Structures are given as structure tokens and as C-alpha cells.
Amino acid sequence: xxxxxxxxxxxxxxxxxxxxxxxxxxxxxxxxxxxxxxxxxxxxxxxxxxxxxxxxxxxxxxxxxxxxxxxxxxxxxxxxxxxxxxxxxxxxxxxxxxxxxxxxxxxxxxxxxxxxxxxxxxxxxxxxxxxxxxxxxxxxxxxxxxxxxxxxxxxxxxxxxxxxxxxxxxxxxxxxxxxxxxxxxxxxxxxxxxxxxxxxxxxxxxxxxxxxxxxxxxxxxxxxxxxxxxxxxxxxxxxxxxxxxxxxxxxxxxxxxxxxxxxxxxxxx
Amino acid sequence: xxxxxxxxxxxxxxxxxxxxxxxxxxxxxxxxxxxxxxxxxxxxxxxxxxxxxxxxxxxxxxxxxxxxxxxxxxxxxxxxxxxxxxxxxxxxxxxxxxxxxxxxxxxxxxxxxxxxxxxxxxxxxxxxxxxxxxxxxxxxxxxxxxxxxxxxxxxxxxxxxxxxxxxxxxxxxxxxxxxxxxxxxxxxxxxxxxxxxxxxxxxxxxxxxxxxxxxxxxxxxxxxxxxxxxxxxxxxxxxxxxxxxxxxxxxxxxxxxxxxxxxxxxxxxxxxxxxxxxxxxxxxxxxxx
Numbered sequence: 001x002x003x004x005x006x007x008x009x010x011x012x013x014x015x016x017x018x019x020x021x022x023x024x025x026x027x028x029x030x031x032x033x034x035x036x037x038x039x040x041x042x043x044x045x046x047x048x049x050x051x052x053x054x055x056x057x058x059x060x061x062x063x064x065x066x067x068x069x070x071x072x073x074x075x076x077x078x079x080x081x082x083x084x085x086x087x088x089x090x091x092x093x094x095x096x097x098x099x100x101x102x103x104x105x106x107x108x109x110x111x112x113x114x115x116x117x118x119x120x121x122x123x124x125x126x127x128x129x130x131x132x133x134x135x136x137x138x139x140x141x142x143x144x145x146x147x148x149x150x151x152x153x154x155x156x157x158x159x160x161x162x163x164x165x166x167x168x169x170x171x172x173x174x175x176x177x178x179x180x181x182x183x184x185x186x187x188x189x190x191x192x193x194x195x196x197x198x199x200x201x202x203x204x205x206x207x208x209x210x211x212x213x214x215x216x217x218x219x220x221x222x223x224x225x226x227x228x229x230x231x232x233x234x235x236x237x238x239x240x241x242x243x244x245x246x247x248x249x250x251x252x253x254x255x256x257x258x259x260x261x262x263x264x265x266x267x268x269x
Numbered sequence: 270x271x272x273x274x275x276x277x278x279x280x281x282x283x284x285x286x287x288x289x290x291x292x293x294x295x296x297x298x299x300x301x302x303x304x305x306x307x308x309x310x311x312x313x314x315x316x317x318x319x320x321x322x323x324x325x326x327x328x329x330x331x332x333x334x335x336x337x338x339x340x341x342x343x344x345x346x347x348x349x350x351x352x353x354x355x356x357x358x359x360x361x362x363x364x365x366x367x368x369x370x371x372x373x374x375x376x377x378x379x380x381x382x383x384x385x386x387x388x389x390x391x392x393x394x395x396x397x398x399x400x401x402x403x404x405x406x407x408x409x410x411x412x413x414x415x416x417x418x419x420x421x422x423x424x425x426x427x428x429x430x431x432x433x434x435x436x437x438x439x440x441x442x443x444x445x446x447x448x449x450x451x452x453x454x455x456x457x458x459x460x461x462x463x464x465x466x467x468x469x470x471x472x473x474x475x476x477x478x479x480x481x482x483x484x485x486x487x488x489x490x491x492x493x494x495x496x497x498x499x500x501x502x503x504x505x506x507x508x509x510x511x512x513x514x515x516x517x518x519x520x521x522x523x524x525x526x527x528x529x530x531x532x533x534x535x536x537x538x539x540x541x542x543x544x545x546x547x548x549x550x551x552x553x554x555x556x557x558x
Contacts, residue, residue, distance in 0.1 A: 020533070031310065032389060039388040039395050051402040059488035067491035070498075078333040135330060135503060137487050139393065141323035142332040143503050228488045262394035268488030269401065 049264070056266040059228075065196040069227035072133045072145050081146040081209055083217035084138060086189065089175035089237055102221040107205070109156055111242035112166035117159060121207065121221050127151040130204050138231040139263065148225050150206035154199040156241075162195070166243040169198040170250065171224055171235035177257055191235040192247050192255040192265070193226055202227040205238065229267035232258045291457055293545035298423065301414045302540055308407035309517060311399055314387030316514060317380075318396035324368075324380030326511055330502030338508070343369040343378030350376055404482065411475055418471075427459060428468055434461040450531045453550025463527075466520070474516045481510035 038044045089095070097105050102121055109117040131149040138144075153169070173189035197203060206223050207214055214220045219236025226233045233256070247253065252260025259265045294302070325337035340355045341363070352368025354361045365371070370382035372390070383389040387399055418424040434441075441461045444451070451460055459467065483489050484497045484506035500506045528536045532548070539545035 020529075029384075032314065032384065032387065035311070035314065035387045035399070036389050039392070039399075045395075045398060048398040048402040051398070051405050054405055055401060055486075059486070063488050063491040068494055069487065069491050070495050072330070076330060078331055080333070082333055137485070137503060138323070139397075141319070141507060142325075143330065144333045145331045228491050230487060258394075262398075264397070264401075269486040 052264045052266050055264075055269045059266070059268045063228070065200065067228070069134055069202055072135065074133065074147070076145045077133060077147050077210060078144050081136075081215075081218055082142065082144045083215075084140075084231065086175035086177065086236065087217045089216075091174050091176050091188070094174035094237065098216065098220070105221050107222060107238065108240045109160045109243075110240065111170070111244055112163045113157075113243050114161040114163060115159070117156065119156075124151050124205065124207060124222070127155060130201065131208075132202055132204070132225075132227070134202070134225070134227045136231055136234065139258075139267070147210050148204065148206040149208035149211075150204035150222075150225065152201060153203045153205055153224070153241075154201070156205070157195075157198060157243075160243075162243045165245040166195070168192045168194055168244050168247055168255070170242040170244055170247060170255075171238050172240040172242060173235050174237040174239050186251060187257070189235060189237070189257045190251065191224070191233055191257070192244075192250075193229070193233065197226055197229070200226075200228070226267075232256070232263060233267040288549070289547040290544050291547055292543050293457075293539045294543050295421070295423075296543065297417050297421075298414075299540055299543060301410055301417070304406065304410045305414075308403045308410065309521070311387055311403045312407060313514060313518065314385065315396040315399035315403070316511075318386035318388065318391065319393060319400060320511065321380045321386065321391055322393045322396075326508040327504040328501060328508060329504050330498075332504050335504075341368040341380040350378070352378075404479075408479060411479070415471070428464050428471075430461045430464045434464075437461065448530050450548065452548040454547075456548050457545075466523075470517070470520050474513050474520065478510060478513035478517065481506045481513060485510065 105121050107117075107119045107121075107124065109119075128151070129149055130152050131147065133145060133147045136144045136146060157169075170192045171190060173191075175189050176187045177189055178187040193203070202225065204225050206219075206225050207221060209215065209218050214223060219234075219238070222238040223236045224234055224238055244250070247255040251257075254260045255265045256263075323332075324342070325332065325340035327335050327337050329335050336358075337355070338357055342353050342355075344351055344353050350364075350369055351362055352364040352366070352370065354363040354367045363369075366382055367380060369376055369378055371377065372379070372383050377383075379391055386396070388395050418428065438461050444460075445462055450456070481500060484500050485503060490497050490503070497503055497506060500509055535546050535548075
């Protein structure tokens with residue numbers, strides 16, 4: 001082959017490579033900006049979110065409602081349990097209760113129940129308890145192992161007797177996630193779980209962490225532990241428990257503060 | 270007996286130059302291949318966005334009592350903000366790509382840059398929606414593929430190398446290093462390095478990325494108490510998930526480079542229409558200058 005022909009072929013090859021590389025880069029950019037646009041398309045996002053039902057069904061199928069979360073040994077406990085989200089609520093009612101060591105704290109259990117309850121911290125501590133060393137998995141990706149002691153939620157529900165319509169347990173919390181809002185919209189943390197999860201033996205209302213009263217950073221005086229779900233489901237600073245048939249009418253209607261912000265209600269994955 | 274039917278047409282024999290075409294990839298394989306391309310692209314982008322929410326990887330169960338083996342962060346220095354990546358205890362400056370990169374023309378602290386993540390902005394909830402939807406599609410597609418390869422005998426016929434091929438693996442390695450691709454009949458089969466790589470990816474990396482992903486689900490951790498310890502704990506599972514994904518990225522890069530070397534259009538056509546033009550066997554060709 002002549003030198004000229006060879007040079008021409010090389011140049012052609014180079015052009016083709018440039019073209020190919022340019023095309024790949026352009027296609028990549030188009031895919032990414034397309035994904036960004038689709039992320040703001042309500043019906044597309046609803047399609048993506050349909051996977052949540054599949055994940056929940058798979059979780060229920062493979063790990064039945066009685067399946068236990070892994071428990072660890074005392075040696076695995078992290079010296080300081082990581083706090084996240086609200087670390088010190090500034091809401092006036094909480095600050096007042098905290099001042100005298102939550103002596104005036106009352107946990108109410110109400111909504112769709114036959115006999116509403118009100119329990120002081122003393123009364124909660126007097127109930128049969130469960131102690132468990134479990135791993136807390138944050139949706140962000142980190143994990144921390146802690147030892148929790150608390151009253152099983154199932155026993156409390158047995159006393160309050162949910163009505164036939166009750167389907168979910170809603171945890172109302174003290175902490176406002178956003179400062180005082182101008183429109184007066186409530187930003188207090190809340191969460192919800194179904195009755196199967198609520199009656200799971202490891203679902204407890206914890207008042208102790210690592211053999212000490214629950215610190216404020218981790219949700220004093222009461223935090224819920226739902227061990228087979230992610231961290232945002234473990235409501236801290238629990239003020240009241242409410243049984244409902246649906247959470248459509250509560251705040252954003254998605255069943256929790258972070259759910260209203262777009263996170264899955266099913267926090268098992 | 271009439272023998273004329275088997276006699277070759279007179280003009281056919283010398284013009285062996287007329288390219289031989291074979292039907293190389295059947296429709297289900299082509300379809301599943303492209304579904305996989307879409308899934309892996311989106312899983313990678315959304316996975317990197319999820320990683321950015323806590324840009325550190327550890328070995329073990331928890332992330333509090335141990336130091337990460339890999340982490341990324343932005344740091345303020347007198348000369349301005351820089352991006353740092355810490356790997357095995359050593360800091361590397363990775364400004365512009367890892368730890369700190371530009372978002373809308375302004376430097377922003379983020380582990381992986383916005384051009385690599387789905388969605389572009391840091392948005393964990395949305396990235397999880399993308400990731401978990403396409404994870405399901407990817408798993409369903411993968412299970413369908415494995416069943417297909419077994420029942421269509423694609424696995425035993427095409428993917429598992431023969432004893433002779435395994436014996437000649439040395440030659441195949443040399444050929445690959447010289448970027449020399451098989452021609453003639455040899456090109457109608459996967460070469461031995463290719464089939465071994467596919468087997469490792471299909472039955473090694475892909476199951477690992479899925480199992481390590483499942484190990485991060487608190488509910489699925491409860492299937493058998495303690496099974497996550499087989500992977501070394503949940504944070505190890507998160508590391509393995511990341512490393513398996515990295516392995517897949519490396520595979521895709523090599524795969525695409527090989528496609529380019531072997532001939533983009535021919536290879537692409539064979540994965541779109543199924544038809545592959547067998548490269549001529551130069552060893553039997555007369556040298557014409």
C-alpha cells in the first residue's frame with residue numbers, strides 16, 4: 001500500500017475514532033440529562049416507585065413476619081451510638097419536659113383503639129421488657145450496633161386493643177425538622193408501620209441504650225426500634241402513638257416525614 | 270441417482286471471498302443483552318449517587334468502630350477547596366473528579382461528580398427509586414438469561430470451553446495481547462478467554478453484586494439469621510457490592526474495547542440483527558500485493 005493511502009487510512013481511522021468517541025460522550029450526556037428530566041416526571045417516578053411494592057412483597061415472602069433481625073454480642077456494641085437527624089429538639093414542650101428529666105412525660109396510645117392509654121416513663125419501665133443488641137442501618141449507608149432495652153409495642157397494643165379498622169401505628173414525635181414555618185405547616189417528625197411490624201417481638205419502645213437511659217441525641221425519652229427496617233423508620237422523641245386506618249390525611253400523606261420527602265414507606269430495603 | 274444437486278455451482282468455489290455470514294446471536298440473547306446494558310448503566314449511575322450519601326466503605330458489620338478503607342471528602346485549604354480520596358490510609362488529591370467537582374460551574378463537595386450520577390444532583394431518595402426499580406428488572410432479566418442459557422444449551426454449547434480450548438489458553442492469551450482476533454471457523458465460536466470471562470461475569474460477579482446488594486436490606490437480612498456474616502457483615506457487603514460493580518465496569522470497558530478491535534459495525538450488527546460476518550481466514554488466503 002502506498003504511503004499516501006496508508007496516511008489516508010490512518011486519518012480515516014482517527015476520524016472514525018473521534019466520531020465514535022464524540023457519539024458515545026453525546027449519548028452518555030443525553031442519557032444522564034434524560035434521567036434528570038424523568039426524575040421530575042410524576043408518572044415516571046410513580047412507575048419507578050412501583051418497585052417498592054415488589055420489594056415489600058419479596059421481603060414478606062422470604063423473611064416472614066416472625067423472622068428475627070440478627071442480634072449481636074456485647075463485644076460488638078459501638079462505644080458511642082451515632083446520632084443522626086434531630087440531635088436536640090428545640091420545641092418548647094420538649095425542652096420543658098427535658099428540664100426535669102422527663103418526670104412529667106406521658107406516652108399516649110390512642111386513635112382507633114378500644115381503651116386509650118397514657119403511660120408515664122415509670123409505668124413504661126415497669127412493663128415486661130426486652131433487651132436486644134442490634135445493628136442500626138441508615139438509608140445513607142452507615143451502620144451502628146447498639147444495645148436497646150424497652151417495652152415491646154405488641155404488649156401495649158394488646159392493652160389498648162386496636163379496633164378492626166386499625167391498620168397502621170403512627171408515631172408522633174416532639175422534634176420539628178424545620179424551624180418555625182411561616183405557613184404554620186407542621187414539620188414534626190412522624191413515622192408509621194403496619195400492625196405485623198408493630199407486633200414483631202423485636203419492635204420495642206426503647207428507653208435504654210447501652211445500659212443507660214436513652215440519651216437526647218438518640219431520642220430520649222422514648223425511641224421506637226423496628227429492627228428489620230432502615231434508620232428513618234426508628235422514630236425518636238416519641239410523644240404519642242396513634243392507630244389509624246390510613247395515613248392519607250396526615251401531613252404529606254405518605255406515612256412519615258422522610259416519606260413525604262420522597263423516601264419509601266417500606267424501609268426494609 | 271441424480272448427483273447434480275450436490276455438485277457445487279461452477280462459479281462458487283473460487284470466490285470464497287464472498288463474506289460468510291452466520292446467525293450468531295438468537296433473539297432472546299440479543300434482547301436480554303440490551304436490557305442488561307440499560308439496567309447496568311442506570312444501576313451504576315444511581316449506585317454512585319447512593320454512595321455519595323455516605324462516601325466511605327468499611328470491612329465488618331458497623332461503620333463506627335472501624336476506619337474506612339476508602340473514603341472521599343472535600344477539604345478547605347488556604348489555596349481553596351480540594352477533593353481528597355483516602356485509600357488504605359493514604360490521601361490522594363482528586364480535585365475535579367472525586368471529593369470535589371463542579372456543579373453548574375461551581376465547585377461542590379461530592380464524592381462522585383454529577384456527570385457520573387443518576388440523577389445528576391445529590392438526591393438520595395430519587396437515586397434509590399431508580400436503583401431499586403432497575404435492580405428488579407436486572408434480576409428478572411438475569412434469571413431469565415441463566416434459565417435460557419441452560420435450557421437452550423447455549424451454556425454447554427457456546428459458553429463452556431472445550432478441553433482442547435482450555436489446553437490452548439496460552440495461545441489465546443498471546444493473541445489477545447497482540448490484539449489479534451480469530452478468523453475463519455475459529456471466529457464462529459467464543460474464544461477461550463472470552464468464554465471464561467463471560468462465565469466469571471455471569472456466575473461470579475453478577476450474582477455477587479446481587480447478593481451483596483440484598484445483604485444491605487435489613488428485612489432480607491432476617492431470612493436466615495446471620496447469613497450476612499458469610500459476606501463479612503453488612504458494611505463488608507456494601508464494600509463487596511461496590512467492588513463487584515467496579516469489576517463489572519472493568520469488564521464493560523474491556524468488552525467494548527474488544528468490540529472496537531474486532532470491528533464495531535460487524536459486532537453491533539450481530540448483537541442487533543443476529544447476523545455476523547465471519548472474518549476471512551487470512552492464513553489460507555493467497556498473498557496478493
